[in-house]
Amino acid sequence: MGEGIVAAAFIQAFQNLLDPGLLFFMFLGIFIGLAVGLLPAIGGLVPMAMVLPYMFLLKPLQGLPLIITISAVGYQGGSMTAILLNIPGTEPNAATLIDGFPMTRKGEAARAIGAALVSSTLGGFLAVILALVMVPILLHIVMMITSAEMVFVVLLGISFISVLAERSMIKGLISGMLGLLISLIGYQAVTGIPRFTFGTMFLYDGLGLVPVIVGLFAVPEAIVLASTGTTIAQVETKLAGMQQVLQGVKDVFRHWWLFLRSMLIGYVVGIIPGIGGAVAPFVSYGHAKTSSKNPEKFGTGCVEGVIAPESANNAVLGGSLLTTLAIGLPGSAGMAILLGAFVLQGLVPGPRMLTDHLDLSLTLLLVGALTNIIAGGICFGIIPHISKIARVPARILFPLILVIALTGTFFYRQEIGDVVIAVGFSLVGLILRNFGYSRPALLLGFVLGTLFEKYLFISLGVGGPLFFFRPISMALIVIIISVIWVGILQGRRAKKA
Amino acid sequence: MKRIACALCFSVLVTAIFLSVQGKVAAESVADFYKKKPVTLVVTYGPGGGTDTAARIMASEWRNVTGGRMIIRNITGAGGIRGMNHMFRAKPDGRTLGYTDSASSLLGAVFFETPGIQFDARKFVYLAINAVVPNGIGISPRLSANSIQDLQKIEGLKFGSHAVDSQAACSALTIEIFGLKNARIVTGFGGMEEEGLALARGEIDAYSNSMHSMTDHIDKKFVKRVVLVYSDKRSSWFPDTPLPTELAELTPEQKRMFTIVASLKSAKPIFAPPGLSRDKTDFLRDAFSKIFNAKGYNEKMKVRFPIMGSDFYLSPAEWSKTVEEALSIPRTERDAFINVVKKYAM
Amino acid sequence: MKMRSGSYLLLAIIGVVLFIFFYSLRMAHWKTKLLPLILSGIIFFLASIELGKEFFGKKIVGETQASEAGATDTAATMRGYLIAGAWVLGFLLCIVFMGFFVAIPLFTIAYMKLHGTKWWLAILFAACSLGLMYLLSEPLAGIPLYRGILFGE
Numbered sequence: 003m004g005e006g007i008v009a010a011a012f013i014q015a016f017q018n019l020l021d022p023g024l025l026f027f028m029f030l031g032i033f034i035g036l037a038v039g040l041l042p043a044i045g046g047l048v049p050m051a052m053v054l055p056y057m058f059l060l061k062p063l064q065g066l067p068l069i070i071t072i073s074a075v076g077y078q079g080g081s082m083t084a085i086l087l088n089i090p091g092t093e094p095n096a097a098t099l100i101d102g103f104p105m106t107r108k109g110e111a112a113r114a115i116g117a118a119l120v121s122s123t124l125g126g127f128l129a130v131i132l133a134l135v136m137v138p139i140l141l142h143i144v145m146m147i148t149s150a151e152m153v154f155v156v157l158l159g160i161s162f163i164s165v166l167a168e169r170s171m172i173k174g175l176i177s178g179m180l181g182l183l184i185s186l187i188g189y190q191a192v193t194g195i196p197r198f199t200f201g202t203m204f205l206y207d208g209l210g211l212v213p214v215i216v217g218l219f220a221v222p223e224a225i226v227l228a229s230t231g232t233t234i235a236q237v238e239t240k241l242a243g244m245q246q247v248l249q250g251v252k253d254v255f256r257h258w259w260l261f262l263r264s265m266l267i268g269y270v271v272g273i274i275p276g277i278g279g280a281v282a283p284f285v286s287y288g289h290a291k292t293s294s295k296n297p298e299k300f301g302t303g304c305v306e307g308v309i310a311p312e313s314a315n316n317a318v319l320g321g322s323l324l325t326t327l328a329i330g331l332p333g334s335a336g337m338a339i340l341l342g343a344f345v346l347q348g349l350v351p352g353p354r355m356l357t358d359h360l361d362l363s364l365t366l367l368l369v370g371a372l373t374n375i376i377a378g379g380i381c382f383g384i385i386p387h388i389s390k391i392a393r394v395p396a397r398i399l400f401p402l403i404l405v406i407a408l409t410g411t412f413f414y415r416q417e418i419g420d421v422v423i424a425v426g427f428s429l430v431g432l433i434l435r436n437f438g439y440s441r442p443a444l445l446l447g448f449v450l451g452t453l454f455e456k457y458l459f460i461s462l463g464v465g466g467p468l469f470f471f472r473p474i475s476m477a478l479i480v481i482i483i484s485v486i487w488v489g490i491l492q493g494r495r496a497k498k499a
Numbered sequence: 500m501k502r503i504a505c506a507l508c509f510s511v512l513v514t515a516i517f518l519s520v521q522g523k524v525a526a527e528s529v530a531d532f533y534k535k536k537p538v539t540l541v542v543t544y545g546p547g548g549g550t551d552t553a554a555r556i557m558a559s560e561w562r563n564v565t566g567g568r569m570i571i572r573n574i575t576g577a578g579g580i581r582g583m584n585h586m587f588r589a590k591p592d593g594r595t596l597g598y599t600d601s602a603s604s605l606l607g608a609v610f611f612e613t614p615g616i617q618f619d620a621r622k623f624v625y626l627a628i629n630a631v632v633p634n635g636i637g638i639s640p641r642l643s644a645n646s647i648q649d650l651q652k653i654e655g656l657k658f659g660s661h662a663v664d665s666q667a668a669c670s671a672l673t674i675e676i677f678g679l680k681n682a683r684i685v686t687g688f689g690g691m692e693e694e695g696l697a698l699a700r701g702e703i704d705a706y707s708n709s710m711h712s713m714t715d716h717i718d719k720k721f722v723k724r725v726v727l728v729y730s731d732k733r734s735s736w737f738p739d740t741p742l743p744t745e746l747a748e749l750t751p752e753q754k755r756m757f758t759i760v761a762s763l764k765s766a767k768p769i770f771a772p773p774g775l776s777r778d779k780t781d782f783l784r785d786a787f788s789k790i791f792n793a794k795g796y797n798e799k800m801k802v803r804f805p806i807m808g809s810d811f812y813l814s815p816a817e818w819s820k821t822v823e824e825a826l827s828i829p830r831t832e833r834d835a836f837i838n839v840v841k842k843y844a845m
Numbered sequence: 846m847k848m849r850s851g852s853y854l855l856l857a858i859i860g861v862v863l864f865i866f867f868y869s870l871r872m873a874h875w876k877t878k879l880l881p882l883i884l885s886g887i888i889f890f891l892a893s894i895e896l897g898k899e900f901f902g903k904k905i906v907g908e909t910q911a912s913e914a915g916a917t918d919t920a921a922t923m924r925g926y927l928i929a930g931a932w933v934l935g936f937l938l939c940i941v942f943m944g945f946f947v948a949i950p951l952f953t954i955a956y957m958k959l960h961g962t963k964w965w966l967a968i969l970f971a972a973c974s975l976g977l978m979y980l981l982s983e984p985l986a987g988i989p990l991y992r993g994i995l996f997g998e
Contacts, residue, residue, distance in 0.1 A: 038981070051546045052986045055571060058559045148700050172895045176858065176888055183865065183884045189577070189614075192687040193845055193874045194663035196614055197881065198865075203584070203615030206577040221933060228932065229925025231960075276693060330719060331692050335545065342547025345803045346555055352719050397960035400929070401953045402974060404936055409945060409978045409990075415576060418941060418991050425937045432926065437851050455880050456687050463685035464657060464702045570987055845874060 008360070015364035018063055019372065027064045028369060031071030032377045039079020039091050040388075041406050048413055049076070050339045057346035062362060067369045069343045070323070073336050074126060074370055075377040077315045081118040082381075085308070086111055086234065086391050087403060089220040093211055094315050096445050097283035099219070100166070101300060101307025106234055108303045111389040112243045116250025117305050119385070121312035123378030124254070125265040129320025130371035132269055134364070137356060140273065140328055147274050150469045152457040154478035155274065159281040159450050161482045162288030164489035166443040171493040177439045181447025182454070184209060192459045204419045209427075212414040214448055217427025218434070218441045220407035225432060228400040234392040243386025253305045260290055260306055261313045268314030272321020275331040279318045280449045283311030284442070292488045298495075316374055323370055327355050327363050529782045530565070536594055537568040540769075543582030543599040545575045549712075550767060552803050553629065554598050557769075557787075560796045564789045579604025580615055587618035591774035593783070596626065601766040602634070602709070606825050607665040610759070611837065620822050622773040624780055625815040627787035630804065631766045632709045633730035634669045635740065637722040641701035647677055647726045647746060650705070656682040659694040659703035663837075663844050665760070669707035669729055671840040672756050676747050684844040695721035709765040710736060711804050729760050755828075756836050762825040768818055784815060855896045862888045932956060944993030949975045 018024060031053075038049040049072045057065045080091020085102035098118060105114035136143075147155075163178030164171055187198045188208030199205040227234060254261055264286040271282035290310035291300040300307045322337050330352035332338040344351050355363045391399070411424045434441050461469040470479065538561070542554045554571050561569035574582035579599050586597035599605055605620050607613075636647075644650050656679050658670035667684050674682045685703055688694045691712045697703045699721040707729075708716070714736065716722040725740050733742060743749070749757060769787060771780070790796050813821065862885040869881035932952075939948035950971040957967035982988045991997065 041981075047546075048981070048986055051573070054546050055555065055558075055987075058555070144696070145700055148702055149697070170895070172891050172898075176891050176895070179884050179888045179891070180858075183862075183881065183888065186881055186884075190877055191662040191689075193876050194611065194613075194686075195873055195877045197872065197877060198868075199614070201614070203577060203581070203617070206580075206615050225926055225929040225933065228929035229922060231925075275696065276689065330715075331696060332547070335547075338545065339547040342552050342555075345552045346799075348799065348802045350715075350802060352715075354718075397957055397962055398970065400932075401956045402970065404933065405949050405953060405974045405978065408936070408940065409949070409982075412945070412991055413982065413986065413988055416574065416988055416991075417576075421937065421940060425933060428933065429930075432930075433854060437854050451880075456689070459876055460685060460687045460697075460702075463683070463687070464697075572987055845876070 011360040011364050014361035015368055018365040019368055021063060024063045024067050027068040028071050028373060031068040032075050032373060032380065035072040035075035036079045036377060039076040040082060041410060047335055047339060050336060054339060054343060057343050062347045062349065065347055066343060066366055069340055070366055070369055071373040073340060074319055074373045078119060078122050078377055078381060081122060081312055082115055082388060085114045085118060086389065088223040090215055093215060093280045093449060094283050096442055097287045097311035098308055100287065100442050101304050104303035106392050110246060111392045112246035112385055113250040114308050115385045115389060116247035117253045117308050118312040119378050119381050120251050120254040121261060121309045122316040123374045125268060125313040126316030126319055126374035127371045128265055129269045129317035130367050133320045133324040134367055137328060140324060143273060144325065144329060149457045149460040150465055150472055151474045151478065152276060153461050154475050154482065155277060156450050156454045156457060158478060158482050159285055160454060161485045162284050163443045163446055164486055165288040165291050166440050166446065170438060173438055174440045174443045177434060177443040178447040181444035182451040185448045185451025209423060210414055210420050213411050213420040213424040214427055216407045216411050216424040218431040218445060220403060221425060221428030222431035222435050224400050224403040227396045231396050233395055243389060247382060247385050254309055257306055257309055261309055264290065264310040264313035265317045268317030269321045272318035273325050275325050278334050282314040282318045284446050286310040286314035292485060297492045320370060327351050529778050534566040537570050539570050539572050539595050541582055541586055541595060541597045542571055542573050543579035543604050546573050550598065550600050553767060556796060556799045557790055560790045560793050563793065564786050577615055578608060578613060580608050580613060584617040586772055589772040591772045593775060593779035595772065597770050598767065601768060602665045606762065609826060610833065611664055621826060623770040624773065624775040625768050625770045625818050626783045627769045627815060628813045628818050629767050629769065629791060631813050632711050633728055634707050634765065635710050635713060635725045635729060636673055636705055636707055636727040637713045637725050638705045639698040639701055640720060640723040642704050645724060650679060651677055654680040656705060657703045658684045659688050659697050659706040660684050660686050661688050661690060662686055663840055666707045667844050668760050668840050671843045672760050673727060674843055675839060676743050676749060676753055686844050698722060710734060731761060755832055759828060759836055762821055849899060852896060852899045855892050858892045859889060942994050944996050945978065945990040949978060
């Protein structure tokens with residue numbers, strides 16, 4: 003493609019950004035995405051599905067920016083509930099709460115949110131810029147990553163279970179393995195045989211992610227809060243809200259190299275179709291802990307533990323947006339909805355988007371970048387107020403959390419059984435919490451279990467038992483072994499200390 | 500006494516007037532009914548997919564045809580069976596309609612005895628079929644073959660499939676009919692996009708998919724060409740692509756399997772719960788017929804589903820007959836066929 | 846050798862995974878049973894080691910069966926959990942039998958009022974939460990809220 007054409011497309015894209023209609027719908031999308039994203043269990047796909055029926059009424063430069071902005075800012079709203087309430091707003095935010103919530107308990111909620119917002123804003127922004135640069139080589143990268151490599155990418159994510167363990171690595175591994183086991187409930191596509199469904203239709207698709215998250219985190223935290231009868235924040239802090247926020251901002255720039263590495267991890271995971279957004283923040287968190295000089299501080303309220311996953315979160319979107327636009331391959335359910343939105347607008351994502359509709363593609367990528375900045379700016383204004391949730395008494399917060407979490411669980415599949423599962427699972431969550439078993443490790447295992455099995459059997463079917471004799475697969479195996487080894491060494495050092 | 504008699508007469512008169520007015524209202528009200536009350540179209544798959552997109556395109560034309568509103572509701576799960584079960588239990592008041600893909604959630608699910616089915620596909624009231632697309636076999640661009648005869652020379656071919664389902668059935672029959680040596684079916688792919696990518700990478704050599712998905716994949720260079728069409732006649736979209744029956748002499752058993760596979764083609768029926776009244780059924784059939792002929796509808800459908808046309812068309816009555824025939828296949832034949840599929844897939 | 850509550854949990858985990866292990870052995874196809882067998886075996890092995898450490902390992906100074914937040918497992922804490930858990934269960938039963946429209950205001954008002962909130966504040970919170978949930982569900986997302994066994998169709 004001629005450089006002149008590309009330049010002209012860029013100029014048109016920047017001009018499109020000044021269109022008042024586009025800006026209106028972009029702001030509307032930011033408002034919807036943030037408002038709904040702040041509600042635990044309801045964020046994620048629900049706001050995107052809400053606006054899908056209106057695609058017909060809108061032009062491409064109105065409807066598509068609307069849905070892209072909703073998708074982009076969902077994680078930012080979700081990170082706030084993860085930090086303030088220990089409830090991930092979307093599954094990728096689950097890694098943020100490991101250190102985010104302890105920071106809130108220490109009275110540093112605003113600092114954590116400030117760090118999270120800057121990380122996700124800049125991470126998303128830079129990822130989109132990287133996406134624009136990588137357009138010519140994207141397809142080559144996607145073609146290189148086969149099912150064999152996917153086995154080890156997922157296994158790499160699983161290996162970080164050992165890193166998520168706190169004082170006892172064995173307990174962390176037990177949690178993670180339990181998560182893997184629970185993920186096997188349901189219909190196995192490879193054989194067509196349902197497992198552990200006990201003849202019920204309800205378990206045919208397995209346990210839903212939202213009921214598991216609500217059961218593991220939202221309800222137990224609400225119960226603990228109600229049992230104390232106080233507030234989430236246990237410590238008074240002298241710093242005023244905005245000062246704390248600025249401290250969080252500075253933290254990101256102080257740890258700029260960690261931020262860049264985490265952003266890259268998120269971006270790379272995002273461009274690989276078929277992994278989903280939940281892996282990247284955990285891998286980033288695990289990487290941050292294993293590469294830190296003070297790994298024992300992770301899990302106690304360490305700001306790096308917030309910067310790493312949040313940098314990866316929104317970076318995933320930049321990568322997956324490019325794959326969806328340029329190849330027509332949605333990497334997640336959210337991208338599948340976006341793909342549907344394109345079609346309803348009369349466009350078919352795929353290679354033609356980068357030839358026949360290059361200016362529109364560039365406009366949408368730039369919208370993704372700009373959204374992160376604007377949403378970040380809006381959030382900064384509200385952080386000092388939002389962080390006061392940590393001081394709301396239990397008698398008000400407990401019922402509100404439960405109402406939102408359990409109603410949101412119902413939204414997921416419109417099955418009352420999911421609400422029952424969430425409450426039942428909350429017993430598991432409470433027990434794990436009380437006995438020092440890592441709930442994020444269980445969640446990670448749950449998210450990755452079926453992915454691992456699927457790619458394993460596909461790889462065995464395609465390449466036989468020696469499917470892993472490939473350069474990228476072997477490199478990933480080495481990295482996995484290193485991660486596990488470092489995790490063991492860090493565990494031993496922590497025990498000696 | 501007189502007062503009681505007057506009161507009784509008055510009551511009878513009022514009742515008679517009321518009933519006659521109701522009768523009159525009922526006769527005029529079907530069109531008004533749909534103008535005033537929104538209709539919910541239950542789509543048995545998630546938002547953004549092909550079935551959902553087609554549903555939303557239909558919904559956008561509904562107002563032009565009826566003056567009323569159509570709301571899309573996605574009830575997903577168990578490969579579409581949850582939505583089908585919901586539709587079977589729904590009230591036949593004409594306000595809840597269903598839309599699905601027959602190969603996976605209707606015929607395919609019943610045929611492969613997916614657990615949890617609580618509906619009888621024969622009892623739904625079929626209103627329209629907005630796409631009938633046969634399956635075919637597509638091959639990878641990394642394969643040196645260009646035809647089924649070329650495939651016969653290659654040993655150890657790998658076909659891709661989501662699960663042990665109608666797709667896998669097509670692939671299994673191809674292996675059986677053409678004696679593809681040591682060929683197998685690799686299951687577990689997450690959907691046609693994953694299979695397309697696997698084809699492009701050369702992880703698998705071929706797959707079975709609906710013809711309109713394959714045109715999309717040909718466009719994206721995931722599929723080199725379509726080498727077979729599973730139908731009783733050639734398709735105008737791929738006029739050079741033969742049918743299995745043109746290339747090989749099928750054994751009686753293979754002929755029966757071919758009939759089954761051809762009936763498991765991808766069709767997208769719009770249907771109502773059992774017991775829908777005759778007048779509403781007629782109205783809805785007419786409405787959907789108008790939608791399918793509307794210019795706006797066809798323009799929007801062409802974007803996402805470039806294979807349009809009446810190559811393979813079925814009326815609701817013909818579709819009901821297809822369902823009846825497919826589900827009347829004797830158990831022994833069905834089991835034998837499923838065993839053939841499992842032989843290559845598991 | 847005193848059994849701590851963590852040991853009972855480990856025994857429960859061992860019991861569950863043994864059940865899964867033997868249940869999986871009966872599964873039809875090797876691909877179906879492979880991962881359940883491996884995972885239940887690994888968990889059994891790990892839980893046994895941890896149980897062994899609980900019984901025979903040296904007690905590490907300062908180690909407690911702490912929750913992630915560091916709270917200790919006291920009778921008062923357990924009582925607090927049980928009471929809050931009972932409220933959660935009650936809310937769930939309300940939802941199942943009476944649906945969200947009744948359960949949300951009923952639960953919100955009952956909890957807040959019984960914990961000292963003023964009437965008007967409790968009613969306000971109940972109305973706002975119900976209003977928000979309704980707005981998000983039926984008009985905006987087109988998802989009808991569950992009406993409950995008693996009031997549903």
